[in-house]
Amino acid sequence: EGPVFLRSIVRPAVTCSEDEDLEAVASKLIENSVNHIVVTGPDGKLTGIVTSWDITKAVAQGITDLRKVITRKVFTALPDETVDVASRRMAQHGISALPIVDSDGRVLGIVTSEDIAKLLGRR
């Protein structure tokens, strides 16, 4: 078995724009049964990420404005990178997902620690 490339396990990313309501973004996370939503601009380029952890922070701190919980500095990966590289990048920054982008910064999809953990369950 050779290296596993991220393009073989990448899944579509749920996206939102930054002028949406916090409740609307929470509903999108629940409807899609995911923990991560990628924030994109009008051109489809990545501008941030919001996770269920950020929504939890909003509850803990009484924040009602989505823009106050969006993470702007986003760690990403390229489709031709491998899962061991992605796994080390996530562990290094204590995060549980990497948006997969092309060389122009356009969002192609997302890989989560759940997707990577599944690989260890393959016989």
Add this chain to the structure above:
Amino acid sequence: EGPVFLRSIVRPAVTCSEDEDLEAVASKLIENSVNHIVVTGPDGKLTGIVTSWDITKAVAQGITDLRKVITRKVFTALPDETVDVASRRMAQHGISALPIVDSDGRVLGIVTSEDIAKLLGRR
């Protein structure tokens, strides 16, 4: 290398009781920088699990009572089980963590998909 047993990667679980406020549980998740909190009874036994996804559901649905978002039927694992078994169990139920319990149902710790994904980053 040989099988990896869960006891070698298990971490302490953040716990709460079910009569705590939703905001207090949200604060515990943020203070500990985790997504999962195990609900235990007065005897230290597992009675449920709450995650940042459940707090997000509360926001999406305007729920303010913690008891309405606690998941009662919890999938768990034993310390002598291996990571591939845990990984398959999580994938099968679409969940991202397994509380680790002893044969009496007492909580020993927790293993998350983030902990398992990290294994793929080890050289």
